[in-house]
Amino acid sequence: MIDTLRLTAEDAAALLEDGEVAAAELHGAYLEAIRARDEELHAYLTTVDAPEGEGVPIAFKDVISTRGIETTAGSKILAGYRPVFDATVAKRCKQAGLPLLGKTNMDEFAMGSSTENSAYGPTRNPWDPERVPGGSSGGSAAAVAGGLAPWALGSDTGGSVKQPASLCGIVGLRPTYGTVSRYGIVAFASSLDQVGPLTKTVRDCARLYRIIAGRDAYDSTTVELREPVEIPAAEDLRGLRIGVPRELNEVEGIEAGVTDAVRRAIDLCGGLGAEVATCELPRSVEYGLACYYLVAPSEASSNLARYDGVRYGLRAEGNGAIREMYERTRDEGFGDEPKRRIMLGTYALSAGYYEAFYGQAQKVRTVIAREHAALFERFDVLVSPTSPTVAFRLGEKTENPLAMYLSDVLTIPSNMAGLPGLSIPCGLSDGLPVGFQLIGPQFSENTLFRAGHALERALEFDFVPPRLAAKDRA
Amino acid sequence: MSWEPVIGLEIHVQLKTRTKMFCRCELGFGDPENTRTCPVCLSHPGTLPVPNAKAIEWTVKLGLALGCEIAPHAVFHRKNYFYPDLPKGYQISQYDQPLCTNGRFLVPGPDGDAYVGIVRAHLEEDAAKNVHVGGAAGRISGADRTLVDFNRGGTPLVEIVTRPDLRSAEDARIFLQLLRQTVVELGISDAEMEKGSLRFDVNVSVRPEGSSELRTRTELKNMNSFAFAARGIAREIGRQIEIYEKGGEVDQETLHFDPTREDAPPLRSKEEAQDYRYFPEPDLVPLAPARDLVERARAELPELPGQRIRRLERDYALPFYDAEVLSGLPALAALFERTVAAGGDAKATSNLVMNQIVAAGVDPAVVDGLELAKLVEARGRIPRAALDEAIAASGTPGFRADDYTADTAITDAEELRPVVERILEGNPSQVEAYRGGKTGLLGFFVGQVMRELGGKANPKVVNELLREQLGL
Amino acid sequence: MAITRDEVLHVARLARLALTDAEIERLQGELSAILDAVGKVAELDLSDVPPTSHPLDVVNVLGEDEPRPSLPVGDALANAPSREGGFFRVPAA
């Protein structure tokens, strides 16, 4: 009997290697778990019955193009769309022999922090189905936390891997911008989007990152890794200089329980031999969110122009004129959040406003990058909570877009600077997981993995949601 | 009051790279619709552009030929608008940081050099092809549906914008022809208007002679030939002058000519104020042409047609007209230079090459300059007919001028006839080809007869006999 | 900063979104609130700061001019909402 709730990808690989389990059997165990639990969680939009590959199965956020398998990005406008090509990360997973379990639910076009913006209904948090799994990669996070996939890929623009990892009590990496190909990833904001792993352990995270990372000739914005990805084994943090940016740890809205758990983790870092000191990121935190909500919607307004009912996806005919076909297709096809961001971005780029909005936001981006770079002269890693809150209730923030946007206030600044960030679970607050964010300079994934792994061992966080473990035993 | 036209051009040149600008679909012409597409040029979700290195290299080359500065740092922008031939909902183009800026293009004229200022030359992707059907065939108005073929979509396109430095339709024609010849000789474009690989729009305004103001201009679109454009410009100049003279004002508008109905009035469109929302293309990184590569490209530029006109004038003391005609066909200019180098008198050679070689339909590239120089030298003392025959034969292998210029030629037709008959019998396939219409073979037969007789035959008589025998 | 109803309509036209009256009204309020929040970037005097349009510091990433196979026409048209022969079909443009 395979315990999919507890099995890590590394354990699963060992079972396959030792011949204790056949690939089909392993895959079948996850499909069985999906049948048993996904009616409640709704982590998946599509499952794959007979995939290729003899390795550890994987789930993809539905933003990743998969040849012949419906890819909707959580939107009605792409209902029924079957790509005729594989995204580069999908191809790399195929080449690594990872069979696909299915495509996971997400906020429409990756716009959201709760997965409630999916056109196909919300996903629920395995720790408490009344609560959201975070977003936008909520389906991938819930699948891994709920034992419906050993590991999964998500995508992160403003925090869409790190934040759901945090809310679901698992590990999530947002890689350095440019290290993972975006080819075939349904675009939200091109200068920010990155694919990242969602896993149960830091070692699994490093293994999956090793499979997907590296220069891709189909994506001009990718670069070679500076060094090979190492699977971490460190048990302490000796020699690591950790900065604790005051603003990232004290900004208004961080729940007390979150602060407590993060504090304990920071203290533990000191105990593991790290040098810990406080520092400042004043303008990055104060202006990061505003900067992000100009840059990302502007790029999105342009990236989503291709959904015009001409070559694929939904078409609403209207009165027979091309303009009406466009307007009705896009009105019917897009949900509220994409419409809001298309409107905002179109406005920010339009004549007379460009300089004040988009142009100014790009300069703020320079300020944010410089502020981080200055800190990395003194520190190897910066730490903070990943999300200001634990998982919130479904419906709690859907009526107030600005409140929802604040979910990413701690993940956005380093994302704007193109920096890698790792979220690992560091404890519970009111029985719900709290995420601990580690940020490094560009291409410092190996450092993040080493630190994350050592801390993970010391924290001994149990990633199995108690209610599911209990149910499983029953 | 007398009026001065002020004309500027915006020219689009499709580059003849093997593949598209941002994907590696092979470019073709006349392929079945949508057979040259891929997820990138169909703009499927998640696809990304990868710029064509050759297109960038060629744009730099063209920029240098236009006398432009090559930007050390150039950026692609997105130009956002909706149209079915634009699959991404934006065109990847260049905006405020183009590859080539601030050029000066030499346009030699009979009264001295003129320079046309080049504001910029930038690289972008061409749109796909819309076919409007159901109404009047091919027209936008009245169609009930539009069919889209993405084969052409994504072809590398260079846009060249001139300063309003042109003062007449004729100026514009000369400039465009020289520009066309330049891109063809650079080997970067077919620049064929019929195929759409060269297209241009014209901005026209007029102002009182002597004034330096720039008045409201109109834009003429859909220009499909130099002659057509020249007529369109002349007509628009006349229209604007008439408006001003009646005390009116010219409206800023776009005039679409229907190339199939030149007599029809232009369609006017006051286009809805466009807001293209340009911003830097985040899927691409900047271009930074390396200085040493730019300098190498500059050093490797071939002689440009405009420079060639000036050099032919200067080095050979040719009149402008001769230099322009010779320069118009590089092979002709080369033959001229080979012949002069072999001792031919420059002006006499120029006349012979421009007029007789061209008229005889001889390929100048295969003519031996030394032999042609001999003909130039002998032109005054041999019969005109003999010279004509010699020129007609000058492109055939083994042509020797002496065969036509010898003094002791046999003129007796009865003596020559058996030789002519023998040659024709010995070359049946050429005879058949000649009768099939390849009349250029006459020179070949003349040459054969001459060789048989060691050059001692009167070409005029040989020629008459050949025509008689060949039955034409 | 408040955005007017006319501005909402203008932007919706640019973005090709046919909005219902209810959507226009709601968006007018939401966009005004969001613009208030993001307008915060104007507080900083950044006249001498260069813009960052890209987090990567690389240039000249290009592809060689070597053809790769195009899609079979059936694949190209496989997802088309409407086609006619080998063409994509749309209402008259």
Ligand SMILES: [Zn+2]
């Ligand atoms: Zn293509």
